Structure formats: C-alpha cells, structure tokens
Amino acid sequence: MQAHQPESHRTHRTGWLRAAVLGANDGIVSTASLIVGIAASQATQHDILLAGGAGLIAGAMSMAAGEYVSVSSQADTEKADLARERKELAENHSYELNELTAIYIQRGLDPLLAEQVAVQLMEHDALGAHALEELGISEQGSARPLQAALTSAATFAVGAALPLLVALFSPVPILAVTVSSSSLLFLMLLGIVSAYTGGSSLLKGAVRVTFWGALAMGLTAGAGALFGTVI
Known part of the structure; x- marks a missing residue:
C-alpha cells in the first residue's frame, strides 16, 4: 500500500496574498493612471516623473497605514x-461543552460521537476548539497587522515603480501610450501570478485586474485631457 503524499492547500496564503496582490495592483493602477492623466494634460516629462515619484511614496505609506489600521x-x-x-469557558464549562457538541451534531455527527469529540477537544484545547468552531478564528487565518502593512507597502512600491520606469525611458510624445500599454501587460501578469498562487483560473484572474486597470487609466486620461492642467 502506497503512502499518501501530504495534501497541499492554499488557504494559509490568503492573508499575505491578499495584501500583496492589493498592493501591487494599486501601485500599478494608481501610478500609471496618474502618469497617463498628467501626460494627457501636456505636462513635461520632469513634471510627470515628479508626480509619479510622489505618488509612489504617498501611495506606499497610505497602503501601509490603511492595512495596519484595518x-x-x-x-x-x-x-x-x-x-x-x-x-x-471559565464560568460555565458544561454549557460550552453542550454548545460545541451541538455544533458537531449540526454537522452530521451522531450525538454520542459529537459529545465524545467535544469532550476530547476541550480537554486538549478548549479555547482553540471554540475559537475555530464557534468564532471561525484559527492560527492560520488570524489577523497580522504588521505583516499586512509591510506587504502592502512593499508590493505597492514595486508595482508603482514599473510604470514610473517606463515613463522615465519613454519619449514624451508616446509616453501615455507606452505607460498605459505596458501597465496593462504588468496587470495581466499580476493577475496570472496571483491566480496561479491562489489556485484559481488564470484567465479569470488576468481579465479581472486588466479590465479595472484599463478603466481607471482611461478615465484618468480623459480627465487630464479635459482639464489640461499641468501639475
């Protein structure tokens, strides 16, 4: 009889993966949109890069603060x-035992077996058992503010640096086109990588982030062309 290989699950990645994807996506979309919008207002390359750099720093700090507070x-x-x-648990242990037993009965266990399971789990770790079954709190899914803040800030900065580098080396007359097209490519790759890491559809992940990124850049470019303000 062959030994079974340990199953590989992805739920332990949800915390940092969410923060990483959100940070990188916001970095690309917000910075590219800012650059395209200012470029559409006929600004100089110096002003475009200055605004993009300021957007990178402000966005990274904003992401870190927002994630940490949230x-x-x-x-x-x-x-x-x-x-x-x-x-x-300290004041009414028997009630909590009955409560845990009822949860397992609702899930389909025989009442006697449900009570046995509840008793054994509470003898091992009563708080952990109730945290998981009653509150839905587990060690893997527990909130980690500092991890979320640092992950979001770092990935935002990396994402924002991509369109900024393109703007740095792109001729001004085609800067808006090169930044927007390259940023859509970056977003598509981000969607594919995040979907692969999370085990979901690659096509769905790519289309989802690319669509919203294109919409954001299109609206910002329209606003820049409409107002024609050099920042």
Missing part, C-alpha cells in the same frame, strides 16, 4: 471575542 481593528475584534470566550 487589520488591527480585525485583530482587536478577534482578541475581544477570544477574551469573552475564555471567560465563558
């Missing part, structure tokens, strides 16, 4: 729920 709020909520659950 995920910290999630972490605070999780801590409050765990503290309440710990208190309930």
Whole structure:
C-alpha cells in the first residue's frame, strides 16, 4: 500500500496574498493612471516623473497605514471575542461543552460521537476548539497587522515603480501610450501570478485586474485631457 503524499492547500496564503496582490495592483493602477492623466494634460516629462515619484511614496505609506489600521481593528475584534470566550469557558464549562457538541451534531455527527469529540477537544484545547468552531478564528487565518502593512507597502512600491520606469525611458510624445500599454501587460501578469498562487483560473484572474486597470487609466486620461492642467 502506497503512502499518501501530504495534501497541499492554499488557504494559509490568503492573508499575505491578499495584501500583496492589493498592493501591487494599486501601485500599478494608481501610478500609471496618474502618469497617463498628467501626460494627457501636456505636462513635461520632469513634471510627470515628479508626480509619479510622489505618488509612489504617498501611495506606499497610505497602503501601509490603511492595512495596519484595518487589520488591527480585525485583530482587536478577534482578541475581544477570544477574551469573552475564555471567560465563558471559565464560568460555565458544561454549557460550552453542550454548545460545541451541538455544533458537531449540526454537522452530521451522531450525538454520542459529537459529545465524545467535544469532550476530547476541550480537554486538549478548549479555547482553540471554540475559537475555530464557534468564532471561525484559527492560527492560520488570524489577523497580522504588521505583516499586512509591510506587504502592502512593499508590493505597492514595486508595482508603482514599473510604470514610473517606463515613463522615465519613454519619449514624451508616446509616453501615455507606452505607460498605459505596458501597465496593462504588468496587470495581466499580476493577475496570472496571483491566480496561479491562489489556485484559481488564470484567465479569470488576468481579465479581472486588466479590465479595472484599463478603466481607471482611461478615465484618468480623459480627465487630464479635459482639464489640461499641468501639475
């Protein structure tokens, strides 16, 4: 009988993958849109690069702050729920046992087996069992504010640097075209990589990010051409 290979799952990647994809996508889209919009207003290459560089720094810091605050709020909520659950376990252990047993019965276990499972799990780690089954909180999925903030800032900066480099080496008359077309290519590759890492459809991932990126750049270019303001 052959030994089974350990199964490989991707759920442990969801936290950092979400932050990484969000950061890189925002970096490409926002910076490319900013560059294309300013280029459409007939600005000089110096002004375009200055605005793009400022957008990179401001965007990276904004992503880091936003992710940290958002995920910290999630972490605070999780801590409050765990503290309440710990208190309930200490004050009414039998009720919590019945509650866990009821959860397993609802999932299809025989009542006697459900009680046995609940008893054994609570003897091993009562708080962990209730956190997972009652609150949906696990070690893998728990909120990590600093990780999310650093990941978002770093990936935003990398994403933003791509259209900025294209703008640096592109002739001004075709700068908007080269930045927008190359950025769409970058977004397509990002969608493919993120879909592959997450185990989803490559085509769906590529189309999704490319469409919204094209829409953002198109609207910004239209605004720049309409107002004609040199920043």
